[in-house]
Amino acid sequence: MMKLARVVAALVSVAGLIAAAPAGAANPGPQYVGTEYDQGGGTQAIDGPLPQVEQLADQITRTTDDMLRDLARERAKLPYGSIESDHHAPPQLTTYPPAPGSPVSDQYSVTLGQRGRSTSSFVYQVAARKTDTNLEKDTSWTSFSFAGPVAVRVHKLSGTATGCLVRPESARIRTHFADGTCSFALTAAANVSVEFTPNTTNPVLHPMLVFANPPEVDVPPASDPNVLYLGPGLHQLGTVQLHSNQTVYIAGGAWVQGTFKGLGVHNVVIRGRGVIDGTYLDTGDQDSNKSRPGLIDIDCHDPGQPPHAACSTGSSNSSNVVVDGLTFVNGPRFNVRVLGDHITVHNLKVMSWWYSTDCIWAGTASLVEGNFCKVNDDALKPMTGDSVIRDNVVWQLENGAPFMISWNILTDQADFHVYDNDVIHAEHYWLSPQAIFRARHATPGHLQRFLFEDIRVEDANWRLFYIILEKHPKWYDPALGFGQISGLVFRDITAQTPFTMPNVFTGGDPDHRVSDVTLMNVAMNGTCVANAADGNFQIDPATTDQVRIVKSAHAPCSHR
Structure with a gap:
């Protein structure tokens, strides 16, 4: 009865306000x-x-x-094109073994904990390559997939530190620092930078990045004839020409030296938790690198067409492309250019050092979501x-x-x-x-x-x-x-x-x-x-x- 009385009183109050408002009055904004x-x-x-x-x-x-x-x-028409996380996934933690010869960090190590179990997560490291202007020395990163709470401990192996923080600040991740280790908890996927005081402003000499992915979805089987399946390990592919109705899957723990090119391709998915490395293309010279392809280069221009033109609906247009989950490193030119229409670029992690190493350019009717870009263009x-x-x-x-x-x-x-x-x-x-x-x-x-x-x-x-x-x-x-x-x-x-x-x-x-x-x-x-x-x-x-x-x-x- 008391609840009903409060409701009636509220209605009377609202009615009085409406009656008191001038006729035709509108919210001015x-x-x-x-x-x-x-x-x-x-x-x-x-x-x-x-x-x-x-x-x-x-x-x-x-x-x-x-x-x-x-x-x-359009994305739902693709056999392996989903980017939706499984919000009902049980607690889980997946780490990925490094490919033979993967560059290991001498700056940091990472340990993950979940449900009373602890495991290490491999930490990669790449050196800054444009040494005449890059003020940083190198970048380290680790990548894993998880659902449910996970404890992250980043241990600094070199130099001294007095504390730590995690960026972006909007993630509101609280840290605890002790004995050279920065500890924090994650409950949802995030791409973050772990920074040790006093070196937390430009230039951060030895960046440490944590790529905490959601559990994978829509993983294709290696037996599908329309799937190029690259499992854990080193893959030296060179240039891969994409074709329509193709899926490229690069598993966690795969290190791929290759570039993926397409013109006029439709219904293409490139996904996984692996790494695409462009070092093999790098000439070591800024001007010479301008002739190199992007690591993913799906274009809509025939040779000889002027750059920066919009894609048409002609035969050279590309459409319905998904690029999801991968890490790109050391691209000597732009990293991910996917022109055409109906393009999704999701949860990529990109690190490049030279000028003209743009991170992501997607075409018409496109979504660019949840990515991390650390690039020099x-x-x-x-x-x-x-x-x-x-x-x-x-x-x-x-x-x-x-x-x-x-x-x-x-x-x-x-x-x-x-x-x-x-x-x-x-x-x-x-x-x-x-x-x-x-x-x-x-x-x-x-x-x-x-x-x-x-x-x-x-x-x-x-x-x-x-x-x-x-x-x-x-x-x-x-x-x-x-x-x-x-x-x-x-x-x-x-x-x-x-x-x-x-x-x-x-x-x-x-x-x-x-x-x-x-x-x-x-x-x-x-x-x-x-x-x-x-x-x-x-x-x-x-x-x-x-x-x-x-x-x-x-x-x-x-x-x-």
């Missing part, structure tokens, strides 16, 4: 304060709702959510829409950008939702154009409708934004002219440290602009920015328009 910078140098104060920005964000979300449902239907590339890029972790070396919005895309592209990603380090030191969010656009494509939200930047102090159209002598063709970049929303972006370089927004000319850009609840070094001065922004008044910098009127820069 979130309130913001800040500044808009318009073409010609004019400014407008903002104090109220921004319905046009909210509508743009909602439109992008609806479009990309529809795409994800369509992509899941662009990590995540929202350049071919519509696409979703979410739940990734980036450790950016000195070159490239964690999020590259355009690198001279020739054709119009739209609808990108990039959210819930972490940048744990960005080692930008001296290359001026570098930034966390970057576009260098010298071609005629119109890039539009981008929603970046819930992006967390930890150890980075060079530059947050560098979005420009430029007459670069190497790429700009006056006969083609400029395109535009428009309709960008950056919402709930948090950068922990101060930045050395200004943030830049510049178009190509007064008719080819960077326009309709909204920075909404962007926090930099504890400041929730509401104008250009707050964040050291350089906004070219001649070639930009409707650039808004705002924060919530109530509880600015708090999580929505």
